[in-house]
Amino acid sequence: MSRRNIFWVLIGLFFVLLPPSPTQAQPLPIHTVFPGDTWDALAWRYGLDAAALQAANPHPNPLRQPAIGGTITLPTPPPTNRPGQMSRTFGSLLEFSLRTGQPLYPLARDNDLLDPMWPTFYRPLAAAAGDTFPRDLPVGVSRLELSHLAAQPGQGLGVRGQVMHDGLSALWFDAAAFNLRVEEDRFVAVIGTGAFYRPGDWPLTVAMTGAPLWSQPWRMSPGTWEFQDLTLTGAAAAITAEQIAEERERLFTLWNQATPTVYWQEPFRLPITDYLRITALYGVRRSYNGGPYRSYHEGVDFSAYGGTPVYAAAAGQVVVAEMLTVRGGTVIIDHGLGIYSGVYHLSDVMAQVGQMVAPGDPVGAVGTTGLSTGNHLHWDLLVAGTWVNGLAWYEQNVACWLLAGLGRPCS
Ligand SMILES: [Zn+2]
Structure with a gap:
């Protein structure tokens, strides 16, 4: 055999010895986690065993549900992707049977209940009904949506959804309570995450009166920030830490209140149209005089x-309009639901406390x-x-997303 032939034989062998392409490093299917994508809901949807699903996605705490905004790996190419409904009912299987239109006895059998009259103790029940995918949501909540699938520091985060019964009483992200508004069967809730918020998976918790708390981790991604050194001289340098603290304390007694009325009816605007440039973004880490x-x-x-x-960034009621020591000429507007915008260092304050303003x-x-x-x-x-990033709030238009949650137009 000539050298040339040996070369081609070797090339041929190389391809023969390669495994057939279908089994070749096919990426495992990935599922992006939404609210209600608990181990039970995903196991039912993909026709897998919840324990096998958890084994493919190990975590030191087996009781912990998958984090909203994260991804989980499905152990094999999933054989099904079946629609269905899932619920933790107030009453019994009967209520779930009536709601889903599924016959009682087959439903009991499919959910491993020996008798349809047995109490269900709020365990998730599943039925092959409807054309949506099953979500393991809080008792009495039929829909739960988030403004951001993964949260970030410095954001105004929104939750909206629908309830089947009265009694939605509170929502928390980690230890902080959302400002909540319920209108008939719809609800919206908002919260702010500060620029120092630590990354990780922190619980989103929903409380319905008389039902067990529902909780699922919600991923907080890390933020990136710039650093800035400032030198203060003259009158600005003469302002003391006490004056700063005093003014801040006074304003927070306002900012911590939430007017239940939602005043805005259109997207938020920027408070200024005629500017040279943005000189400092939200969240920049600051050092004063070398500190x-x-x-x-x-x-x-x-x-x-x-x-x-x-200009006023959105409709609302003026709650501060005066000259302050640190912030100078100040106008603060209450937009409702605990959302406040403020403009500072003004040479001229052209608003009165109590005045209702329109956007612009x-x-x-x-x-x-x-x-x-x-x-x-x-x-x-x-x-x-x-404090949240006003530019992100403006660009992401969470304001209209919330209004849509109450079934109102926003334009
Ligand atoms: Zn500034």
């Missing part, structure tokens, strides 16, 4: 000429009053007592 980076920028800075008009109403003029080093507008946004 530690222990604070972050609580709003967005727009540099602009002195006297440039400043002029409320002041750009200046450099208070703790400020030049003409600029500092704009902040608080959701449920926490």
